[in-house]
Amino acid sequence: MSATFLGMPGNFPKNAAKAVQDSQLRYNLRKATHTIRGKRANVVGELPDWQELRAAGKAIKDHTLRNLDRYLVQLEAAVTRAGGTVHWARDAAEANAIVAGLVKATGETEVVKVKSMATQEIELNQALAAQGITAYETDLAELIVQLGDDFPSHILVPAIHRNRSEIREIFLEKMPKVPPNLTDDPPALAEAARLHLRERFLKSKVAISGANFMIAETGTLVVLESEGNGRMCLTLPETLISVVGIEKLLPSWRDLEVFLQLLPRSSTGERMNPYTSMWTGAVEGQDFHLVLLDNGRTDVLADEVGRQALRCIRCSACLNVCPVYERAGGHAYGSVYPGPIGAILTPQLRGMSSDLDASLPYASSLCGACYEVCPVAIDIPEVLVDLRAKAPHAAAERAGMKVAGWILNDHQRLARAQRAASRLRGLVPKRLPGPMSAWTDTRDIPEIPEESFRDWWERNERA
Amino acid sequence: MSAREEILARIGKAVAGAADVEIPRDYRTAPQVEDVVGLFAERVDDYRAIVHVLPAAEVPARIDEAVAGRRMIVPDGFDRDGGWGDLDTADGVITSCAVAIAETGTIVLDHGPGQGTRAQTLVPDYHLCVVRADQIVAGVPEAIARLDPARPLTWISGPSATSDIELNRVEGVHGPRTLEVIIST
Ligand code: SF4
Numbered sequence: 001m002s003a004t005f006l007g008m009p010g011n012f013p014k015n016a017a018k019a020v021q022d023s024q025l026r027y028n029l030r031k032a033t034h035t036i037r038g039k040r041a042n043v044v045g046e047l048p049d050w051q052e053l054r055a056a057g058k059a060i061k062d063h064t065l066r067n068l069d070r071y072l073v074q075l076e077a078a079v080t081r082a083g084g085t086v087h088w089a090r091d092a093a094e095a096n097a098i099v100a101g102l103v104k105a106t107g108e109t110e111v112v113k114v115k116s117m118a119t120q121e122i123e124l125n126q127a128l129a130a131q132g133i134t135a136y137e138t139d140l141a142e143l144i145v146q147l148g149d150d151f152p153s154h155i156l157v158p159a160i161h162r163n164r165s166e167i168r169e170i171f172l173e174k175m176p177k178v179p180p181n182l183t184d185d186p187p188a189l190a191e192a193a194r195l196h197l198r199e200r201f202l203k204s205k206v207a208i209s210g211a212n213f214m215i216a217e218t219g220t221l222v223v224l225e226s227e228g229n230g231r232m233c234l235t236l237p238e239t240l241i242s243v244v245g246i247e248k249l250l251p252s253w254r255d256l257e258v259f260l261q262l263l264p265r266s267s268t269g270e271r272m273n274p275y276t277s278m279w280t281g282a283v284e285g286q287d288f289h290l291v292l293l294d295n296g297r298t299d300v301l302a303d304e305v306g307r308q309a310l311r312c313i314r315c316s317a318c319l320n321v322c323p324v325y326e327r328a329g330g331h332a333y334g335s336v337y338p339g340p341i342g343a344i345l346t347p348q349l350r351g352m353s354s355d356l357d358a359s360l361p362y363a364s365s366l367c368g369a370c371y372e373v374c375p376v377a378i379d380i381p382e383v384l385v386d387l388r389a390k391a392p393h394a395a396a397e398r399a400g401m402k403v404a405g406w407i408l409n410d411h412q413r414l415a416r417a418q419r420a421a422s423r424l425r426g427l428v429p430k431r432l433p434g435p436m437s438a439w440t441d442t443r444d445i446p447e448i449p450e451e452s453f454r455d456w457w458e459r460n461e462r463a
Numbered sequence: 464m465s466a467r468e469e470i471l472a473r474i475g476k477a478v479a480g481a482a483d484v485e486i487p488r489d490y491r492t493a494p495q496v497e498d499v500v501g502l503f504a505e506r507v508d509d510y511r512a513i514v515h516v517l518p519a520a521e522v523p524a525r526i527d528e529a530v531a532g533r534r535m536i537v538p539d540g541f542d543r544d545g546g547w548g549d550l551d552t553a554d555g556v557i558t559s560c561a562v563a564i565a566e567t568g569t570i571v572l573d574h575g576p577g578q579g580t581r582a583q584t585l586v587p588d589y590h591l592c593v594v595r596a597d598q599i600v601a602g603v604p605e606a607i608a609r610l611d612p613a614r615p616l617t618w619i620s621g622p623s624a625t626s627d628i629e630l631n632r633v634e635g636v637h638g639p640r641t642l643e644v645i646i647s648t
Pocket of ligand 1 (some may be wrong): 266314315316317318319341374375378379
């Protein structure tokens with residue numbers, strides 16, 4: 001990627017205003033979020049003990065966070081005992097330097113990567129490029145994003161803002177050996193990616209991954225995925241470097257019985273994802289390095305209300321139910337963590353000194369749907385409100401008013417907002433949050449009609 | 464201060480005074496399933512894998528049929544003769560498994576005898592797995608309890624798949640395109 005997230009200009013309302021003009025983006029997002037939402041509800045409904053699993057997941061994470069220092073030391077000992085090497089990184093620069101050093105020590109200048117939010121967060125690919133090392137993303141969606149010189153827009157389906165013909169264009173332009181008669185049929189596109197990457201997998205000597213979970217007791221790392229690119233990266237290269245946020249820890253092996261039920265069902269809406277790989281230390285002769293990443297996490301941990309964001313297992317369920325995300329798209333959040341979780345995690349990790357970060361706690365209608373679906377019961381609305389109080393006041397107020405202004409000023413946007421509101425009638429609060437509450441403290445927000453006038457007009461005119 | 468010491472110190476400071484949390488484990492640790500074999504077969508089938516449920520005596524003939532015309536990798540310890548391909552040239556691989564989970568339709572390899580290396584079940588386009596009925600447990604907790612974390616583990620639920628292009632499911636992006644499971648009763 002040549003562009004950079006951290007420097008993305010503007011703020012949430014501005015970015016969102018741009019996004020709602022993009023009808024392709026909104027169509028793709030709506031289709032994706034609603035499809036996954038439906039699948040998720042089905043498979044969650046299958047488990048009679050979902051709420052018990054959720055309570056256990058929440059408690060396991062809280063207990064881990066409370067004793068994080070002890071468990072990290074235990075993890076380090078277990079990984080070391082199993083032949084791995086553990087490194088600690090205070091921030092992005094330190095993590096990137098460690099990884100670059102490890103890659104250089106192998107003498108290689110190319111690495112394959114399995115999708116990892118932590119390495120996106122620290123912009124590892126750019127840091128490696130500056131050291132003359134090329135990092136190749138191998139997840140199909142990440143490949144599309146990387147070749148398109150673009151940003152991910154969803155945690156689970158990062159290229160959801162691209163349609164098949166755009167993907168075909170990107171492949172034709174950027175893949176050296178792609179057949180010129182490539183169609184935009186999804187199987188044909190996937191086959192092109194398979195051929196493109198297979199060669200790379202078989203010759204790569206170094207791979208970089210993240211991890212979904214680390215087990216303190218045993219030193220085991222766990223990666224969940226669908227395509228097999230994760231297995232390729234974790235298995236074939238001689239050196240494996242995993243960069244993992246310190247909050248990804250679980251105390252005991254047994255705890256996986258909870259999270260391997262919560263994560264796939266919440267995330268892709270499947271009973272289980274196609275592939276899960278687990279390894280403990282150096283496996284089958286591979287050289288294994290684990291880089292433990294802080295990068296702001298200990299600051300989040302110090303915040304009594306906000307620390308619950310560290311329970312997040314990145315399932316993306318909250319994105320798929322969020323009416324604001326659905327319309328604004330992932331890019332508007334200006335960070336690798338989009339949607340409701342991004343709105344609370346990003347300003348905590350980065351602080352709220354920029355306009356963008358100060359505006360993120362306002363990127364929500366506080367409808368509460370994100371809390372309902374969260375498999376580890378993170379009370380996102382509670383953290384949002386708390387962050388609003390902490391945001392630099394003038395900037396926050398500006399941002400809050402802009403969110404309202406952005407919806408209300410332009411008649412086209414208003415029409416869309418009314419339609420969205422009709423669907424979500426039951427969820428709209430009677431009081432506006434934050435700086436706008438002064439207005440609604442003395443008035444009710446007008447009832448939203450079941451159908452907007454515009455929709456009624458269009459329907460009746462057509463009929 | 465080293466990064467390690469500094470991070471540990473920051474954590475200590477951040478959580479000082481916070482109360483610890485009890486972990487409730489009221490979820491099902493041994494789900495009651497009447498027909499684990501039937502449920503497993505049904506759930507594997509849901510992933511668009513090919514499934515057969517057969518008496519043990521009929522399994523060898525079924526394997527012959529499945530691998531006919533294919534160059535197969537037969538890992539050490541798999542109870543069968545032959546081994547007609549290596550990683551670069553094989554069309555497929557045949558393995559046993561360590562444990563299988565009915566509720567999720569998952570097979571787990573711990574890469575012990577008969578299960579091959581991690582690469583052998585990944586690179587060829589076809590994976591044939593033989594699961595004994597007594598290896599099937601009802602839910603995830605029982606599987607976790609049976610497995611040894613010191614071993615490398617590969618959990619497989621259906622063939623490789625992606626939904627990255629407009630959410631269309633496409634099989635076999637990188638891993639095997641076809642997963643065939645023979646359940647031996
Ligand atoms: S906040 Fe909860 S719902 Fe959102 S991604 Fe994280 S775990 Fe999933």
